[in-house]
Amino acid sequence: MSRELLTGNGAAAWGARLARADYVPAFPITPQTEIIETLGQWIDAGDMPGRMVTLESEHSVLTAAGAAAATGVRVFTATSSQGLLYAMEMLYTVAGWRVPFVLVNVSRGLAAPVTLESDHNDIMAARDSGFLQIHCATCQEVLDGVLMAYRLAEDERVRLPAIVNLDGFYLSFTREPVDIPDPAAVDRFLPGFDPENLAFRASQPISQAVAVLGGSPYSYFRYETHLAALNALHTYADIAQDFAAEFGRSYEAVENYHADDADIVFVMLGSFATKARDAVDRLRASGERVGLLRPRVYRPFPADDMRRLLAGKRAAIVVDQNLSVGKGGVLHAELASVLYGIPKAPAALLSFVGGLGGRDISAEEFFEMVTVARQAIADGVTPPPRLLYTEDELRELRKLQAVAEVERRELGGKR
Amino acid sequence: MYRIRFHGRGGQGMKTASRILGSAFFRAGYEVQDAPRYGAERRGAPIFAYVRAAREPINERGVIAEPDLVIVADESLVGIAAAGVCQGLSERSVLLINSHEDVATWTHRLNLAGPVLVLPAREAVADRAELPFAGTACAGAAAVLVGVIPRDGLEAAVREELGSLPQQVIDQNVAVALHAYDEMRDHAGLVREAPTRSAKDYEPPAWLEPVFEDARHSAPAIHAAATSVQVRTGLWRTLRPVIDYDRCNKCWWVCSTFCPDSCISVTDDGVPEIDYDHCKGCMICVAKCPPHAIGAIPETDARDAALTGEPS
Structure with missing residues (x-):
């Protein structure tokens, strides 16, 4: 070796x-x-x-x-x-x-x-x-x-x-x-x-x-x-x-990172989940009981594992690095289907779509997702799905659109 | 954790620089993550690469937003906003520029809160043909600035990362890296690991909910014409087709018709001309020419000839 x-x-x-x-x-x-x-x-x-x-x-x-x-x-x-x-x-x-x-x-x-x-x-x-x-x-x-x-x-x-x-x-x-x-x-x-x-x-x-x-x-x-x-x-x-x-390396079908005693759990796929691990470490250092569940095996879907691991949690935060156009995050929908109707399912199942096309997810965004989840628990109301996207990003995009607009006008195209 | 970004242009060895530094950290007992970042661009386009090194396994990923050290191999990038050279620099981050100008000039020009250093670019390094050494020099300077990489560890890392090159080239690179290491020795250990920022009192992201905009504005369309002419795909070429006009029988159509990139035009007199700005060197014209009037030479030979002023 x-x-x-x-x-x-x-x-x-x-x-x-x-x-x-x-x-x-x-x-x-x-x-x-x-x-x-x-x-x-x-x-x-x-x-x-x-x-x-x-x-x-x-x-x-x-x-x-x-x-x-x-x-x-x-x-x-x-x-x-x-x-x-x-x-x-x-x-x-x-x-x-x-x-x-x-x-x-x-x-x-x-x-x-x-x-x-x-x-x-x-x-x-x-x-x-x-x-x-x-x-x-x-x-x-x-x-x-x-x-x-x-x-x-x-x-x-x-x-x-x-x-x-x-x-x-x-x-x-x-x-x-x-x-x-x-x-x-x-x-x-x-x-x-x-x-x-x-x-x-x-x-x-x-x-x-x-x-x-x-x-x-x-x-x-x-x-x-x-x-x-x-x-x-x-x-x-x-x-x-x-x-x-x-x-000597252990790979369960679902990675369980500090989820056992957590009341709020991130659910993610792939390498961006290591960013969530980092956020979990820092949130735990400041007293938040959060964890991460990451399905390694995605097909077949580890439904029983997810039901067992999420039972009794107050909120699950699903971060989908995909977008089913006209529906939303795919993992969120799948998780909802396996949790529906089971006793002790998390009351709040939050959906975030982030990391599309490699767009980064910052540590602060993970912290904020937990803040949003705490609010959802307190209010008893789950917020609508959210795209991780900031004002600065839209401002950058507007610059590109402005260039396109000028070109369109110069070429005499319709506005 | 150390967080280090290298900025340069495609072809200047930024990926190699990040790998040399990554290997040197790894040899010094660190957990390491090194990666280049680029789009579809090739030679000459701004690219960057980054290195993370820590005593514990690294969970952080992606672009380094708050670097401890930024190294710029090509000073012409500093003025290009899209290159993002100064992104995330704070009073505790070190900026090192490979430049002919001095520290005072750069300090005045950039007005940064943190320290600015200059790695003196020698003529030999500044020469286009010698550009591969820029990356090695930057890696050597970075290795001494972090203060935890011994000189022989750097040398071993250079030899490991360049292992497939001829021995003489490796030796030259080792010399360049060690020279930069020695040159910056006065600043050894200037770069410090940033403390982990707490999840308490974080700055919340300014999220916004995108709203519907009609497809005239929200479809990704480019309205300018002939933009692909601006992209010099000829830089991708490793073999160059060369027409021997003495053998060309002016058939007027075979090579130009078979060229998949429409890079061969024919004059009114039936003489074919190759557009080397866009020819990718597929060599189909070489194979198709009936009188075998198109030969092939290595692109490096053609470029060397161009640099020395000899006709190719």
């Missing part, structure tokens, strides 16, 4: 290397490209025995990944943002094939307008596909998450593809100290892929779910996929235990 400074992208590549991925279909996109560049260099230099194939689109990458997984080899790939959406048709398709492999997504805001920075609308778009989802908050979790995702995806109780998600820039290009485990230890935790009946060969053709079936058989197959995903919850618990035993 060695401890080195690695970017989130570097950690993802190490995960694939240590998992002994056999096949890497690839297509570049910022901020993911460093992952496949790193793997390409290792494969070229003979440091990694797998084969990499560059394809002409993410749609083909996912098709190749699914087809290769159907032959029983271990497959790794990675994409981001627009690439994930371009592949979306095949995400649903290969999940329906019930073939296990790992896809790393580096979250980046979706166009339009264009941004390169982190935002979870891309990964949320894959929410209902049948891919399992593990969301990472640190570079260490990225490496470890890839290893755990293979175990989870390949387990006979599950057998579904899995996405490991990390945030663009905030993890992808950020170096942090990462323990790179010994290959022998990884082999103990994650032995070679036992493909069971997955044995697609040129000489033994298999048709993957091509028959046009009616709604009744469709319902059966689709619901079986759902049951497999639900199985992934207790399967994950077993795997996390094995992982902790081998590597």
